[in-house]
Amino acid sequence: MLKRMALLSAAIAALFAAPAAVNAEERPAETYGMVVFLKGSEFFNWAYAGMIDAAKAIGPHVKTELHGPAEWDATLEARAIEQLVAKKVDGIIVTAGEANTLVPAINRAIRARIPVITFDSDAPASNRLCFVGTNNYQAGYEAGKAMGEWLGADARIGICTFPGPDHLKKRQDGFEAGLAEAAPGAKIVAVVNDEGDVAKAETQLTAMLQANKEINGIFGAHGNPGPGAAAAVRSLGLQGQVDIMAFDFGGPVIELIEKGEIRGTVGQNPYLMGYMSMFLAYAARHPTEVPSMFKDFGHIPTAGIDTGVRILDKETSAIYKNPPRF
Amino acid sequence: MPPTEKSLLRRAADAVGLQYIGLILANLIIILVMAAHYEEFLSPFNIEVTLMSFLPEAVMSLGMTLVIITGGIDLSISAVLPLSAIAVGMCMNRGVPWGPAIAVALAFATLIGLINAKLINVLRVHPFIVTMAMMLTLKGFNLAVTDGRTLAGFPDSFQEMGQGYLWDLVPIPMAIFAGLAAITAVFLGHNRFVRQVYSIGGNERAARLSGIRVERMRYFVYGLSSFLAGVAGVIVAAQYGSANNSYGQNAEMKVITSVAVGGASLNGGSGTIASTLLGVLFLAVVNGSFVMTGISTYWQDIVNGGMLLAAVVVGEFAFNRRQR
Numbered sequence: 350m351l352k353r354m355a356l357l358s359a360a361i362a363a364l365f366a367a368p369a370a371v372n373a374e375e376r377p378a379e380t381y382g383m384v385v386f387l388k389g390s391e392f393f394n395w396a397y398a399g400m401i402d403a404a405k406a407i408g409p410h411v412k413t414e415l416h417g418p419a420e421w422d423a424t425l426e427a428r429a430i431e432q433l434v435a436k437k438v439d440g441i442i443v444t445a446g447e448a449n450t451l452v453p454a455i456n457r458a459i460r461a462r463i464p465v466i467t468f469d470s471d472a473p474a475s476n477r478l479c480f481v482g483t484n485n486y487q488a489g490y491e492a493g494k495a496m497g498e499w500l501g502a503d504a505r506i507g508i509c510t511f512p513g514p515d516h517l518k519k520r521q522d523g524f525e526a527g528l529a530e531a532a533p534g535a536k537i538v539a540v541v542n543d544e545g546d547v548a549k550a551e552t553q554l555t556a557m558l559q560a561n562k563e564i565n566g567i568f569g570a571h572g573n574p575g576p577g578a579a580a581a582v583r584s585l586g587l588q589g590q591v592d593i594m595a596f597d598f599g600g601p602v603i604e605l606i607e608k609g610e611i612r613g614t615v616g617q618n619p620y621l622m623g624y625m626s627m628f629l630a631y632a633a634r635h636p637t638e639v640p641s642m643f644k645d646f647g648h649i650p651t652a653g654i655d656t657g658v659r660i661l662d663k664e665t666s667a668i669y670k671n672p673p674r675f
Numbered sequence: 676m677p678p679t680e681k682s683l684l685r686r687a688a689d690a691v692g693l694q695y696i697g698l699i700l701a702n703l704i705i706i707l708v709m710a711a712h713y714e715e716f717l718s719p720f721n722i723e724v725t726l727m728s729f730l731p732e733a734v735m736s737l738g739m740t741l742v743i744i745t746g747g748i749d750l751s752i753s754a755v756l757p758l759s760a761i762a763v764g765m766c767m768n769r770g771v772p773w774g775p776a777i778a779v780a781l782a783f784a785t786l787i788g789l790i791n792a793k794l795i796n797v798l799r800v801h802p803f804i805v806t807m808a809m810m811l812t813l814k815g816f817n818l819a820v821t822d823g824r825t826l827a828g829f830p831d832s833f834q835e836m837g838q839g840y841l842w843d844l845v846p847i848p849m850a851i852f853a854g855l856a857a858i859t860a861v862f863l864g865h866n867r868f869v870r871q872v873y874s875i876g877g878n879e880r881a882a883r884l885s886g887i888r889v890e891r892m893r894y895f896v897y898g899l900s901s902f903l904a905g906v907a908g909v910i911v912a913a914q915y916g917s918a919n920n921s922y923g924q925n926a927e928m929k930v931i932t933s934v935a936v937g938g939a940s941l942n943g944g945s946g947t948i949a950s951t952l953l954g955v956l957f958l959a960v961v962n963g964s965f966v967m968t969g970i971s972t973y974w975q976d977i978v979n980g981g982m983l984l985a986a987v988v989v990g991e992f993a994f995n996r997r998q999r
Contacts, residue, residue, distance in 0.1 A: 380969070388973075414969040419976070422924035424911055428728040432966040435721035449827040449917035453838060474827075513823030544818075675971070 376410040379439040381630055383623065384429045385417040386446025386470075391599050391672040392572070392619050393417075393444065396468060398673040399623030400442060407631055414438075415675055423447035430454040433463075440464045440630030442623070445472040462645050464633035468622040470516070471653070478633050478643055480653040481626045483617045488658040489520035489570070492594050492615045493527025495660045496566050499592055499612065502534030505563045509554055509574035511545050520570045520596075538564055543574050550577025551584075558585055565591055572597040579610040598661060598669040606666050616661040616669070625654060694938035694989060698953040705960050713967050723846060725963035726956075730848050731756065731907040731923070733955045735930045736937075737859045738900030740951045741869075743934050745896055746876040746943025747802040751791060752904035752930060754813035756923035759784045759908025761817055764826035764918035773833040777909050784905025785898050787813065792897040796890045802897075810927070817920040827917040837913025848910045855906065860948035872896060876943025932979055933958055935986040942991075957982070 383400050385393040397415050404411040416433065418425035423446040431454050433441055441458055445451045445467055455475035458465045464478055471480040496504060506528065510517050521540070528535050538561050543550035550573055558564055558581060567578045575595025582591045588610065595602045595614040605611040629649045636647040643649070659665065709716040735752050742749045759780040766776035787809065794805045839847045862869040874882040875889055883889055907926075912918045931941075937954030939946025958979060965975045 412969075415971070416966065418924070419973070420924040422921050423919060424731075424915060424922050425924070427915060428724075429966070431724045432721075432728060432963065435715065435718065435724040436967055437715055447825050447917070447919050447921060449825050450915040450919060450922075452917075453915060511823065513821075545823075 376408060378410050378412060379631075379634070380412045380414060380436075381440040381442065381627060382414045382416055382433040382436075382438045383626075384426055384433065384441060384443040385415070386421055386423065386426045386444060388415065388417045388419045392469075392597060392617075394673050394675060395619035395669075396444070396623035396626075397675060399620040399625075400627045401623075403624045403627035403631075407628070411631065413627070421446055423450035427451050427454040430458060430465075434458045434461050437461075438463060439634050440466070442466050442468055442626040442630055443472075443477075444469040446470070448472045449474060451475060464630050464646055466626045466629045466633070466649075468626045469617075469619065478646060479629055479649050479651070481622050481629065481656060482653070483658055484655040485516040485519035486523035486526075487655065488596075488615050488617065489523025489525075490527035491523075491658055491660060492520070492568055492596075493524035493529075494531040495527075495613060496524075496568060496592070496594050497528045497531025497535055500532065500535065500566050502532050504528065504532050504535035504566055505561070506535065506537045506566045506568055507554065507557050507561065507564045508537060508540045508568050508570060509543050509550050509578060510540065510570035511542050517570050524568055524570070543577065545571070545573060547573040547577045550574040551580045554578050554581035555584060558582070558587065558591070566594070567591060568594045569596055572599055572602075575599075575611055575614060576601045576605060579605045583610065594660075598666055600670075600672070603666050603670050606661070606663055609663070613660050613662045614666065616659045616666070618656040618658070621656045625656065629654075694986075695950050695953065698937065698950065698957060702953065702957055702960055705957075705964055709960075709964050709967060716963070716967055721963065721967075725959050726849065727846060728962060729929075729933075729955055729959040730852055731911055732926055732929045732933060732958070733952070734852050734855060734907040734910065735900070735904050735926065736933045736951050736955050737856055737948060738896070738903035739930045739934050740937075740939060740946050740948055741859075741863065741872050741896045742802075742900050743931070743939045743941060744872045744876045744943060744946045745892065746879065747795070747893070747896070748806065748931065748941075749788075749791065749897060749900045750803065750806040750927045751787060751809040751813060752900060752907075753923040753925065753927040754810045754817065755784050755787050755901050755904035756908040756911065756926060757817050757918070757920050758787070758813050759905035760912040760918035760922055761821055761826060761908075761920065763909050763912050764829065765820070767829050767833065768826055773830060776833075780909055781902060781905045784908065785902045788898040788901025789894055791901065792890075792893040795897070796893055814920070821918075821920050823920065825917050825919040829912065829916055834913055834916045837910055837915070848914060851906070851910065855903065856948060856952065863948055869895075873944060876940075876945070878944075929958060929979070932983045932986075936982050938986070938989075940991075941987060954986075 383397055400413050404413045416429045426446050427450055434457055451472045452475040455465050455472055455477050459476040466479050467477045468481045539557050541553040541557050543553050569575045569578055578593045593611045595611050598614055598616050602614050633646040633649050641648040642651050715721050762780035762783050763776045766779050767773055791806055791809055795802050836847055841850050871887050871892055874887055911922055933954040934951050935941055936957055937950035961978055
């Protein structure tokens with residue numbers, strides 16, 4: 350009797366185990382690589398966290414890896430892509446440190462039938478399949494609109510940015526449009542060049558505030574000027590008189606928002622960028638029986654995906670206080 | 676040659692030989708272990724990508740070997756590389772055919788090396804300071820002339836030089852590198868003038884007393900180092916079809932590490948092109964292994980730094996033994 354029961358339970362166990370075994374057989378391991386141009390930055394860690402969570406949602410057979418240089422050199426990023434192609438990964442998600450430099454490497458991946466999705470910073474001249482990121486004009490527009498609502502027609506704004514990158518130009522254009530719409534009569538008094546550096550931002554903004562006493566708002570068009578602007582305002586004793594709108598939510602920015610030195614920041618959604626990119630790469634890797642618009646790849650949008658922004662303040666920025674680490 | 680100098684040279688050669696064998700073994704072990712676990716590791720494409728991933732550094736390491744043998748150092752190469760890429764790009768974007776454009780870029784690059792040598796000779800300041808100052812100045816210059824923008828849209832025939840293959844097999848940049856390496860190795864091994872670098876690095880005062888024109892030699896080695904950084908810049912511009920001031924970040928550290936890991940003493944007086952190439956191969960293989968295994972590349976910097984430290988310790992040990 351005992352023997353029979355043991356046999357029966359073994360049969361039941363085998364019945365349950367069989368589909369699992371078939372499942373594992375049907376879904377061989379897949380590896381997807383994310384390539385970033387400043388490995389270790391909080392922003393890209395959020396994106397990678399999104400990628401990991403999306404991979405988990407797809408299934409345990411999907412593994413992810415994070416690659417890319419810790420210094421800003423687009424050629425090193427291109428090399429990382431080529432190495433992943435040689436490794437025959439199943440998909441690559443990349444943010445282009447410099448759009449043109451990555452074109453040959455991305456095209457090589459596509460020729461090897463490895464889907465490439467760009468996120469955050471696009472390489473439009475390449476054959477990448479889709480871009481997931483922030484519409485920079487819209488992000489600037491939202492910032493301009495919010496500052497217009499804060500300060501009204503009396504708004505006298507100084508912008509801190511640096512020349513060159515296309516996305517910064519778009520943010521500035523969007524900002525001007527948003528400000529003009531929310532507060533007709535508001536003016537942009539000065540635009541300073543911080544060369545992308547937080548210390549330079551402080552020096553430039555200190556000089557700007559001294560030369561233009563009427564300025565009552567500062568917009569930092571990228572991640573660095575926010576803390577620089579707060580330091581400049583503090584050193585001139587202008588707290589409470591100048592409202593600062595920063596960009597992104599690095600640790601220092603959130604701390605300064607909590608202290609009340611920065612009023613708000615344009616929060617992009619890097620987590621969602623990584624999350625959506627992973628799903629798109631997976632979908633592209635798995636064509637269905639219906640032919641897609643991309644030869645050799647599955648169904649994904651032919652148009653870029655805007656992950657949107659939100660103006661974060663004291664209450665809404667707290668969730669981003671503890672960035673993921675890898 | 677006096678007998679003492681001969682035995683000194685022999686002992687130095689012994690020390691280099693030991694490191695040489697060690698490095699060949701280290702490379703072989705990593706390659707075999709990786710190949711046993713990852714079938715893609717020895718695929719022709721992965722071999723090509725692994726070697727190509729360190730090609731600009733490999734080109735620059737040829738010149739750096741000579742500089743380090745003289746007891747000097749050249750930190751400016753990481754800024755000369757983008758300078759050369761930008762120069763060739765700017766010329767082509769202004770309608771200059773790519774041949775003359777390359778000539779202009781290489782002339783610019785060489786000029787930087789000659790200025791480095793002139794400053795070291797005149798100011799009698801350590802090459803570290805002079806070339807670091809040059810690196811910072813050039814980085815600013817590269818940013819200023821491009822405004823941070825990328826130059827692109829180069830002719831296909833130019834890009835072919837960076838992306839094409841010889842006989843559908845050997846990437847053209849690799850063939851260029853092989854040619855340069857062979858020439859440098861032959862001259863360093865057999866040419867009396869070039870071999871004077873060993874005497875300068877071994878004992879500059881003695882070299883001077885024996886009639887070697889140390890200052891003139893500096894123009895040669897720093898000029899060559901810069902010229903080769905210029906070649907690396909042109910190759911990178913052709914490889915990626917673009918030029919940007921960000922190219923070559925920290926390349927000088929990888930190049931110095933390759934030369935030191937290869938067994939050249941940072942005190943000068945020893946080193947060969949073959950051992951430097953083994954050093955470059957080692958860094959490339961380590962880098963390729965990290966990507967293949969998916970281990971965080973942060974650890975790679977720790978390995979590279981550790982290797983540099985180990986190479987310096989071994990080099991010092993050999994140097995002290997030679998001094999005894």
